[in-house]
């Protein structure tokens with residue numbers, strides 16, 4: 530296991546120790562219960578007019594984009610409010626690799642309303658393979674799911690969905706290779722016969738992971754599936 534990387538500069542660490550209530554992006558003083566200032570939260574890039582199925586910007590401004598109408602994904606709704614680039618990439622990297630949980634708290638405090646009015650029975654994080662979890666010691670999707678569960682009062686289930694194949698990293702792989710990599714990677718063994726589930730991840734890129742998970746859920750009788758994440762990678766990224 531590699532050592533944990535710290536990205537704060539020494540000056541930032543000292544100022545945080547002296548005054549922990551500083552915006553984690555721009556370091557201006559903020560209310561003790563906040564994590565980021567209003568300006569930084571408002572300036573995070575948001576997906577404009579997202580398609581309710583694939584989460585990508587939809588120029589037609591219809592609820593569902595043409596490509597989802599032609600080839601609907603396996604899930605019914607996707608909620609991924611932020612665009613995955615620059616500042617959001619840095620924040621999510623801090624959450625994922627530096628275990629900076631307050632990043633998820635800060636973002637979800639600001640974004641929780643986006644996930645309301647989508648009633649599902651249960652939230653399930655995208656699982657890590659046990660070996661990967663042991664190496665990393667932390668599953669950022671599970672932490673995001675736990676925070677959302679508290680905000681939205683929806684039960685959390687970390688056990689029904691398992692990753693049974695230690696897949697290679699998906700980044701840099703073609704869509705075809707991503708799909709092959711994920712074949713038989715997940716096992717769904719529900720603790721209860723759920724009918725509506727939201728699957729939670731930090732970032733949605735190609736959607737291959739979610740497609741593979743939804744296949745398993747559908748086989749087990751889940752009728753309504755939602756995909757919720759913090760951010761959506763745009764195709765050109």
Ligand SMILES: [Zn+2]
Nearest residue numbers: 552555566569
């Ligand atoms: Zn700020």
Ligand SMILES: [Zn+2]
Nearest residue numbers: 580583594597
């Ligand atoms: Zn779409």
